[in-house]
Amino acid sequence: MPDLLLEIATAEMSREILQTIAANLSSRVDEALAENSRAQQEIRLFYTPRRVALIASDLPEERFTDRKLTGVVSGILKSVATNTEHKELNNLDPSQARLLFPIRHLVCLYGERVISASVENIVADRVTRGHWRTNQEEQVVLSSPDDYEQALAGRGVIVNPDRRGQMVTDAIAEAAREAATPARFPEGLLQDIADEVEFPEPVSGVVNLPSDLPTPLVATALREAGLVLLAVDRESVVRFVGFADGTVDRDAVRAGYERVAQSALRGCKAIFARDRETSLADHVRSLRGMSDAMNLGSLWEKTERLRLLSEQIARVLDASVETVDRVAFLSQADLATWIVREFPSLHGIAGAIYAKLDGEDPSVCIALEEGGKSRAETGIVQGTVEGLAIAIAVRCDDLCCHLLLGNDVHLPRIVGIADDLASLMIDEKIDLDLASMLGSVSEQYRVLAPTIKGEELEKRLRTCLEEHFLEYLDRSEKITSLITSAIPKEVRANPYRSRNCARALQDAMNREGSCSLLDSYRKLSTISSARSNRVFDPSLFEAESERDLWREYLKAEGKLKTSLAESDYAQAIDELAMLGEAIDRYTRDVDSHAGSIEVRNNRQGLIACVVDLYMRVGDFDALIASEEHVPGEEKR
Amino acid sequence: MGSQGIALRLQEFWEAEGCSAIPSYGSLPVGGLTPDVFFGVLGRVAWCACQTVTIIDPSRAPYGVDPLHPVIDQCLQVTQQTSGNQLRDRFIESLQAVGLDLLARDVRFVACEWDQPHLDARTSGWRVLVDRIEVGSISYLHELSGVKLAPMPTRAEYSLGRLSTCVEGEDGDAPAERGRQTAAYALESVDPERIDAFLELHAVECERALALGLYLPAYEHVLASVYLHLLLALHDTRSAGEQFERVSRTAGLARGCASKYLEAQDA
Structure with a gap:
């Protein structure tokens, strides 16, 4: 079955627009092909700053005539050319968008045949173009989709972004080897570089370090200039590598890159020197009048909140309260x-660097670096409990501020903070109910939301935190909402405990025997009365199965307490499962309606206590309801 | 050839494209438009101009004295009121006209957007980098002072010093004393409260001129305000909301200038 190739060539697009258009194109082609062939086709997506392309594999000829494909592809092109979610294009009328990013040519091949799809009077053919600069847009005639990658590679264009990324990675590794230094692969930068070019051509350079500029500052200054730091050697020589787009005169380009690198470092040095005129602690005073970049109140107020929050977290983590307070400050x-x-x-x-130069305690400097940045951005793994305390406090505060200011909680940035916080607490096994800490800071938060009265503020924060964490479990841990809805309310603001609980419940539901666990609970819940109090007198038990259940209950309760204290929900579920036989016997042998009122109430007291044991592990009513509504298929 | 020679060569190139040189403009804050361009693109007759301007960018002050981060930059701006999708090609040809070898150098077009909130303007296009040195930009002006521009005017801008560095492979002229002093003033001597007071004075004067129908002197007050905003941005620690309010007032004055100009055109 033939493949389908579609290429749209434009002027240079920004990475954001490019990725939006590529994603749009891919999903629209996917939808259109699935609709017409009733099967999923494999789609390979390609892009460079000047083109977006895809190859859909094995389209059945009996379903896709040339005429049909022409219509389908033309429809897709029209919708992609005029419908994108990117704000820059959304703000323009379609004619203006076309002017900014005019389609320069189209290619559409179905096997060896041209599909004459068209948009804006441009008709697709089999001719693509080489690199605009090095090959002067030389025409490249394609005989079939199989030719595409290879033919363009021969004309200075690597259309596969992963391959360009690999070329960048390999070139940095090679340059590092030549410079006899370990290769650095700054997160995000490599793919950024690969996405900016049609053909990454490495050009290494060397400049002198203007003064004792700390290495992270050197790396950042170079990175802002689009260059990758390889090493700073003992003689203060900075080695770097940059990537030209296509083949170039290396000497001429190296001279340019070195000029840019020198300028970036000189500028960085000037800024660094200016900063060093004031100590980091003295900069704190300037925070009084400074607003948070996200409009989350003044930075001084934020500092005060962080001190309160982190102190409580420090106590839970057994961290040095004194160090954590200094770091928060x-x-x-x-x-x-x-x-x-x-x-x-x-x-x-930068805070950590300046603190070190100011002679702050090393533990303060380390925690400053660990606590400040998102792990996704830096890849820093929290090494100290003090750093961890600050990291949690900063994220928790950011999240609470957004929630109180009424910002859209589904904004990617806010979701990102919540995810970062949840993953941090889960990975580091931090057993902490975040909402419970907010009481001591509520007065500070009230400044941000003066109209929210009394306990309503804490309640609202708790609800929002819980919702975010449950969504995180669904999104990142692939735990369905049917399961997360069964997480006990009192642990939902504790991501670590919530995750453990949800995992254990999910495993239990997937395991053989989950039916018996649910059955046991179902039997109990049908005979339990909501009004019963949780007291019973063992001397009033009449049947052996009652005494049996009581004994098993006592054993389970003690073990459950230990398991839950350790957040070991899997073990807790095993303890509950052990009650199964006793419950079976009880429900078989004991008539809960028989006997005197005193005896009946006594039985209800025991049943209520056993039901409570289940509910401490999970909301089994919710699990039963979900089983009844969506039998089996939602289980993962 | 030097930056002056490059400016002449570029003027000749654009003259041949039908875009004549007009008198240069003294000091234009970055993000501003010269009065010729501001009113030219709002006008209802086809218009184009090639103009050298001295652009002042106080945000570069912390970098100190650096030819690639100049506080004061000599630029050539070519503005055409007629739209066309040939701008990129013309720009490439102009780079070749000043002697840049495209096959040898790393020439990039980096798509970006520029919001110019002080003038209520929105522009998008490409920064142009040669060996990672930003030598200029090409852009489309979508909106100015609340007026949607159709057809969209185009602008090609060249940083003459940096372009000269790329073409000739040598650092440009040593930064002038003016740049050093402007940077020092921007960093050391700016008092946000005094700047606020100056902004207020300019706003009042601008409104007074507008009331008399004198949109040209009124617009000079807008440009002076833009410069003050740039100075303030280096030191102002007020909330984004407060800063936005202040900038909006200047944008409102720019809209007033545009509106008076259009009224005069219609009269």
């Missing part, structure tokens, strides 16, 4: 420095 100070204004990605890192 300094944590926002670098936002008042010129270096962070110029390079916002250095927030936290």
